[in-house]
Amino acid sequence: MIWAKEECLSREELEELQLKKLQKVVKRVYENVHYYNKKYTELGIFPEDIQRLEDIQKLPFTTKDDLREAYPFNIFAINPKKIIEVHSSSRTTGKPVVSGYTKKDLDLWGEVVARCLTMMGIDENDIVQNTHGYGLFTGGFGIHYGAHKIGATVIPISTGQSRRQIEIMEDFKTSVFIFTPSYGMYLGELAIEEGINLEDMNLKAIGFGAEMWTEEMRDKIEKVFHAPAYNIYGLTEIIGPGVGSECEAQNGLHISEDIFYPEIVDSKTEKVLSENKEGELIITNLEREGMAIVRFRTKDITSISYKPCSCGRTTARISKIKGRTDDMIKVKGVSIFPSQVEKALLKVNSIEPHYQIIVRRPNLMDEVEIKVEASNELFFDEIKEMVRIKKVIGDYIENETGLRFNVTLVEPKSLPRSEMKAKRVIDERKLH
Ligand code: DLL
Numbered sequence: 001m002i003w004a005k006e007e008c009l010s011r012e013e014l015e016e017l018q019l020k021k022l023q024k025v026v027k028r029v030y031e032n033v034h035y036y037n038k039k040y041t042e043l044g045i046f047p048e049d050i051q052r053l054e055d056i057q058k059l060p061f062t063t064k065d066d067l068r069e070a071y072p073f074n075i076f077a078i079n080p081k082k083i084i085e086v087h088s089s090s091r092t093t094g095k096p097v098v099s100g101y102t103k104k105d106l107d108l109w110g111e112v113v114a115r116c117l118t119m120m121g122i123d124e125n126d127i128v129q130n131t132h133g134y135g136l137f138t139g140g141f142g143i144h145y146g147a148h149k150i151g152a153t154v155i156p157i158s159t160g161q162s163r164r165q166i167e168i169m170e171d172f173k174t175s176v177f178i179f180t181p182s183y184g185m186y187l188g189e190l191a192i193e194e195g196i197n198l199e200d201m202n203l204k205a206i207g208f209g210a211e212m213w214t215e216e217m218r219d220k221i222e223k224v225f226h227a228p229a230y231n232i233y234g235l236t237e238i239i240g241p242g243v244g245s246e247c248e249a250q251n252g253l254h255i256s257e258d259i260f261y262p263e264i265v266d267s268k269t270e271k272v273l274s275e276n277k278e279g280e281l282i283i284t285n286l287e288r289e290g291m292a293i294v295r296f297r298t299k300d301i302t303s304i305s306y307k308p309c310s311c312g313r314t315t316a317r318i319s320k321i322k323g324r325t326d327d328m329i330k331v332k333g334v335s336i337f338p339s340q341v342e343k344a345l346l347k348v349n350s351i352e353p354h355y356q357i358i359v360r361r362p363n364l365m366d367e368v369e370i371k372v373e374a375s376n377e378l379f380f381d382e383i384k385e386m387v388r389i390k391k392v393i394g395d396y397i398e399n400e401t402g403l404r405f406n407v408t409l410v411e412p413k414s415l416p417r418s419e420m421k422a423k424r425v426i427d428e429r430k431l432h
Contacts, residue, residue, distance in 0.1 A: 003118035003150070004111070006258040007313045011306070014314070015053055017258055021286040023050050026059070029292050032077045035070055036294065056261070057272055061282065061295045067237060068095040076100050077292040088136040089236040089335055099138070099236045100290040106145060108287055109239050112256050113146020116245035119254060119311070120205045120230040122176050124151030127202075129174040131183060132210070133159045137333065138240025139210055143178050146242060152176070159183065159333075166191050173202040177225065178232075180333050181213035186364040188224035203227040209234070209241060211330040212321065212431035231320060237296055238283050244318055249310050252317030259287045262316060263295070264304050267325045278303045280325050281318060299325045329425055331359055331366045336401050338424040341370065344396035350378040350389055354415045357405075361429045367406065370397065374409040 002008060009017070027047040029036035040046065045058055066075075073080050083100040101109065122128065128147045132139030140158055147154040155172060157165060165187055168174065179187065184206065191198055203225050208218075209232035221229045233253050234241035243260055244253035255262050261284040264273045273279045281298045285291070302318045309317060328337050338357060345355060352373035359368050372393060378386065390407040397405050416423075 001118055001121075001123065002312060003115040004256075007115060007254070007256070007315050009258070009314060011314070014257060018261055018286065019050075019053050021258070022053065022056060022261065022284065023047065025284070025286055025292050026050050026294065029077055029294055033075060033292070035066065035075055056263070056284065056295065059295055061270070061297045062293050063297050064097060064237065064299070067097045067293075071095045072098045073100065075293075076290055078102060078289050083290050085141075086136075087138045087141070087236055087240060096136075097237055099240070102289045105239075105288050105290045108259065109142055109242060110145035110149040112239065112242035112259060113142055114149035115254075115256055116232055116242055117143075117146050117150055117152070117176075117207070119245055119247040119313075120176075120207055120228075121248060122147075122150065122152060122205055122207075126152040126175045126204065127155065127172060128152050128176040128178060129155045129157060129165070129169055129172070131157060131159055131165060131177070131179040131187070132241075133333065138234065138236050139180075139333070142234065142240035142242055143207070162187060162190050163194070166194055166196060169201065169203075170196065175202050175204045176207065177203060177205075177227075178207045180210045181208050181217050181221065182211065182332075182361060182364065182366060184208055184221050184225075184229075185217060188221060189364055192224065198224060199226045201226070205230060207232050207245070209245075210333055212323070214431060233318070233321065235298060235300075237291075237293060238285055238298075239288065243283065247309060247311040247313065251309070252305060252319055254309065254313050254315045254317050255304075257315045260284070261286055262304060262318065264302070267299075273303075275306055276303050278319075278322070299328065301325060327425060329357075329359060329427060331368050331403060334401065334403050336368075336403065340400045341397055341405075341424075344400040345372065345393065347396050348389065348393055350375050350381075350385075351393070351409070352412060354413075354417075355424070356415055357425045359425065359427045359429055366429070368403065369406040369408060371408045371410050371415060373412050373415055376412050378409070379412055 030047050082102045085101045087099045088096040130143045134140030206227050206229040218229050230246040232241050232245045234243040244255040246253050263282040264279040267280040281300045281302050283296050285293045301322045304316050304318050306316045308314045328335050354373040356371045393407045
């Protein structure tokens with residue numbers, strides 16, 4: 001089944017619709033958002049300059065930093081009173097990106113996720129166990145609204161309580177599991193450990209996303225759960241999950257192009273690339289009321305294909321995200337930048353500003369260690385003081401990133417030095 005007729009428009013029909021919406025959105029941000037008004041005025045670009053779809057290339061990009069600067073509500077394109085829900089990209093206490101939704105936006109969010117769930121063969125007969133966190137993270141609520149829209153039954157269990165997840169899956173006859181790939185791998189192992197025969201379960205589909213994964217991981221998940229696993233993509237700045245997902249062909253993620261206008265650019269030259277060329281994904285939100293973001297630099301690396309799909313949809317498909325152009329990493333679903341860790345470390349005396357972050361996945365769950373060089377004095381100090389400093393470092397980092405790191409103090413000058421850009425993060429999870 002296909003949820004919306006907009007998923008099957010001819011290119012001409014779609015482009016006509018996109019242009020109309022683009023003209024409207026550019027006018028709206030120009031008139032209502034100080035950030036865009038200032039930027040466009042400085043560059044001498046005005047809404048009337050958008051005559052054809054390609055004219056979008058005249059417009060500057062919007063970056064995560066721009067949105068952070070507008071923290072918390074200055075990027076909203078509407079009176080904040082009309083915003084009825086907010087989400088945020090990660091639990092930093094610095095300046096996270098805040099995403100605001102009007103009533104209409106929540107409906108739109110439900111609509112795009114409904115399209116994704118339908119692509120995965122899910123309908124009103126299904127029971128969806130949603131293990132994404134309900135809170136500022138967009139995963140929980142986004143999937144929830146989409147499942148409601150198609151009339152499925154949602155189990156809003158959220159993340160954690162892993163043994164209970166398995167029990168509920170068995171008792172409630174879950175037919176769809178939604179999780180991040182790493183959490184799914186963990187749940188699968190746990191079920192096997194508990195002696196549960198997943199083959200006899202009612203599972204029909206799995207929706208997974210929010211972080212990088214490998215085809216080997218998908219393979220494992222599909223084998224363990226005896227159900228096909230479909231990739232779901234999205235990001236807080238644009239809406240949350242639902243920007244794109246795989247259909248039964250599992251061959252690229254369909255983008256709801258009548259709502260999200262995608263471009264692929266060379267991240268260095270910033271020029272738009274042609275079909276199938278790998279580059280950075282840029283998205284313009286053509287519909288959102290609360291936060292109308294134009295040409296957002298996702299930093300996600302992918303390519304795009306406009307070839308119609310065997311499923312009957314004509315919307316463009318992006319390939320699985322291959323990596324990022326920046327140093328953001330996701331650990332347990334939380335986005336972390338080394339700069340946040342650095343900020344936390346600067347608050348601590350008795351250490352040197354040399355550190356290394358190591359991300360591992362020993363028992364299918366992410367763990368993150370930070371090695372920090374102790375100062376000479378600290379290194380020869382009492383154990384008691386070292387233990388205290390380790391706790392202080394852990395607390396500051398947790399406060400900054402929302403995650404607990406295992407802190408290891410190492411000898412002064414023992415971490416590798418580099419004349420080039422320091423390699424701050426070692427990701428041993430091998431996700432791409
Ligand atoms: O992760 C939204 C989401 C929730 C997507 C649930 C899918 C399922 P953020 O926390 O803002 O939003 O993180 C967005 O996560 O720019 C990518 O780098 C990464 N990401 C999201 N989905 C995928 C995916 C949610 N399917 C950032 N594959 C994005 C690889 C993904 N990376």
